[in-house]
Amino acid sequence: MNTRRRISLVIPFYNEELNVDNTLAAIARVVDPQRYDWELVAINDGSRDATLAKLQAASPSNFELIVVDLSRNFGKEAALSAGLSQASGDAIIPLDADLQDPPEMIAAMLEKWEQGFEVVLARRADRSSDGFLKRQSAAGFYRVMNRLSEVKIPDNVGDFRLMDRCVVEVVSSLPENRRFMKGLFAWAGFRTTSIDYARPEREFGETKFSGWKLWNLAVEGITSFSIAPLKIWTYIGVFVALMSFGYGSFIILRTAIQGVDVPGYASLLTVVLFMSGLQLIGLGVIGEYLGRVYLESKRRPPFVIRSVQQRGGKAAE
Incomplete structure (x- = not known):
């Protein structure tokens, strides 16, 4: 009877045909089949290039490859959720397909796991590979998020981490379909430690996260974990109500003492526009939360799986 524990690597792929071969080769170099059984859960998130074909054609020898094909592009958060639902390992490690999450860190994560930690975070100690604007916006997001939310998200920590089976079961059981995974991982808790690494530059392809997508992800995170x-x-x-009451009292008092004054068009227009702007901003904030309530109330699943195929490893022998 095989008593070795199983390690699952979970990687979402979206238009990453240039990185598929390099990613699989990098995984093959770092896995230790003598100590653990390994599986790589590769999620094709509706790619429009040859990503799926390359994944289905691969046949690795020292780990099992499970190709999960989603019915369309659902986004990274949903794709990661799909991968976690298919992973069967005792420990699960999500990482990116662009190799900016270096697979060489997996061994250090497993050492911490063997010491009894249920979550091992990979903290980006060096983000020089990112542009200045991205570094500053990321730092600003973590500051704002951790001030507004009761759930504290570790600084400079992405999805790259090791999680014990018990942690993944908790995260996968959460019923929400608008999933901000960094927040859900932090909310789950458990015994946690971290290791530092330097984030390398992407070798092939282009990032799929534009500035607008990163902004939407930040809004999603704040509204998912804070009502601040x-x-x-x-x-x-x-x-504003107190200021308005005070100003109104001043006008009444001045009129009672000095008589009726000719109203000023400019000051009246300024006050009206200022109040209208405040109301519209307030309605926008309420709308963000109401929209998420509406989407959650539909109870649609966060992803749809078209097919699951197993390749390579012991399953192919």
Whole structure:
């Protein structure tokens, strides 16, 4: 009877045909089939290039390749959720297909896991491969997120981490379909440690996260784990109401003493536009939360799997 524990690597792929061969080769170099059984769960997230064909043609010898083909592009968060649902390992490690999450760190993660930690975070100690704007925006996001949310997200930690089976079962059991995975991982808790690494540059292809997508991901994270924006607008409303009451009292008092004054068009227009702007911003914040409630109420699944194929490893012998 095989008593060795199983390690699952989970990698979402979206238009990564240039990285498929390099990624599989890098995984093959770092896995140790003498100590663990290995599987790589590769999720094709609706790629429009030859990514799926390359994955289905691969036949690795020292690990099992499970190709999960989604029915369309659902986004990285949903693709990662699909991979976690198919992973059968005792420990699961998500990482990116562009090799900016170096597979060489897996051995150090497993050592921490063997010491009893249930979550091993990979912290980016050096982000010089990222542009200045991306580094500053990422730092700003973590500061804002951790001030607004009760769930603290570790700085400079992405999806690259090791999670014990018990952690993945908790995350996979959560019913929400608008999934901000970094927040869900942090919310689950468990015994956690971290290791530092330098994030290398992407060798092939281009990043799929534009500035707009990163902004939407940040909004998703904040609204998923904090109601502070709603509370802030409550305080803003109280402050503006008090200011309006004070200004109204001043106008009444001045009129009673000095008589009726000719109203000023410019000042009146300024106040109206200012109040209208505040109301529209407040409605926008409420709309963000209401939209997420609407989407969650439909109870649609976060992803749809077209097929699952097993390649290579012991399954192919």
